[in-house]
Amino acid sequence: PAPGATPAPGVTPAPGPVPELFSWEFATDPYPAYAWLREHAPVHRTELPSGVEAWLVTRYADARQALADQRLSKNPAHHDEPAHAKGKTGIPGERKAELMTHLLNIDPPDHTRLRRLVSKAFTPRTVAEFAPRVQELTDQLIDGFLERGEADLIHDFAFPLPIYAICDLLGVPREDQDDFRDWAGMMIRHGGGPRGGVARSVKKMRGYLVELIHRKRENLGDDLISGLIRASDHGEHLTENEAAAMAFILLFAGFETTVNLIGNGVYSLLRNPGERERLQASLAAGERGLLETGVEELLRHDGPVEVATWRFATEDLVIGGERIAAGDPVLVVLAAADRDPDRFDEPDVLDLSRRDNQHLGYGHGIHYCLGAPLARLEGQTAIATLLRRLPDLRLAADPADLRWRGGLIMRGLRTLPVEFTSR
Ligand code: HEM
Secondary structure, three states: OOOOOOOOOOOOOOOOOOOOOOOHHHHHOOHHHHHHHHHHOOEEEEEOOOOOEEEEEOOHHHHHHHHOOOOEEOOHHHOOOOHHHOOOOOOOOOOOOHHHOOHHHOOOOHHHHHHHHHHHHOOHHHHHHOHHHHHHHHHHHHHHHHOOOEEEHHHHHHOHHHHHHHHHHHOOOHHHHHHHHHHHHHHHHHOOOOOHHHHHHHHHHHHHHHHHHHHHHHOOOOOHHHHHHHOOEOOEOOOHHHHHHHHHHHHHHHHHHHHHHHHHHHHHHHHOHHHHHHHHHHHHOOOOHHHHHHHHHHHHHHOOEOOOOOEEEOOOEEEOOEEEOOOOEEEEOHHHHOOOOOOOOOOOOOOOOOOOOOOOOOOOHHHOOOOHHHHHHHHHHHHHHHHHHOOOOEEOOOHHHOOEOOOOOEOOEOOOEEEOOOO
């Protein structure tokens, strides 16, 4: 068994050495290690690079159950943090920064109240009406590199698209959006931890959002921040701090995820030419069905969120036969669950027309991704437009030379060099 593991009676100890987690090879391709864990240690206690010990849940059935288990709290106050790790865990919110009291760090009833309020402002209709703008942004970004015949699809395309899209949606004036681009760039390059430049960027972003909320209050528009200010439920409103934290989580949760959906998605298509050609032919015939099932499959097969955000046991409980003590952190490994052969036929195969595809890429339960309609819109628009406008798009690097970001939660490429015939 793994060091530190406490197998419950009846659970067979794992044969052979536990594969190395969190190494460089693991960041490049974590799937073999996850297959091993699913099979031999499906609920596995391990030491994270930060020194914190946490349980990794890798089987689909356990993962789905854990995501919906109300005994697992999102509030970091429930973490039984060892003294040596105090303040160094990298768990967002443990330092109680003002922006950290947001949907992903709170439980019912606060979560229920805030989620209901934001759902009134951020509706599927808001997203549907936004489709022409997403198309326009997508085309403008492609125009920006079309003549070069080559691009880094992360830097030139996947990174700016969601940041401009969310800024537009929130109502951040265009002339201020490049500041957001810089702050977000700092956060994505250095991870979410509250350190150095990242802390400064978060602070600037917060200051800006609070001020923007003040300004909007004087002059409400039809943007999402005005919607958040307007939203009320049985006479309840968001406080100014809650509105700022909400705007921040929308930016934060909707940004790197979408970068990675586009990056990982295009990369998967380039490495599966048969599937890519099938999609291209279907788009050329004016169909959307394969695009829609295809983006879901890209999410299942190599999705942006490798591990769901932190959860903490509020009481002693059992997951998949393992005893978890109150205060222990539990990490649900979405990327492992979504390749579970007990749930998906041939899980390692990319099949864009996969029908039975209830993947966990957007989570499950009360914290299910609030931005899923927007993510789908952006993912589908980005991928369809790239394939239509750059029909001979190809990878301009040896896959072995590509680097992955390697954080705990997100999975995404640092760069994605491509070439194509400019026209
Ligand atoms: C929650 C995935 C895009 C806003 C989540 C969760 C996942 C996820 C897995 C649940 C995390 C957990 O339970 O620990 C994704 C993926 C995306 C994406 C794969 C893109 C491809 C977006 C976008 C937005 C957004 C575009 C908004 C603009 C949120 C919010 C939550 C959330 C606010 C927290 C919901 C809650 O706690 O009630 N997302 N997301 N996401 N997502 Fe997304």
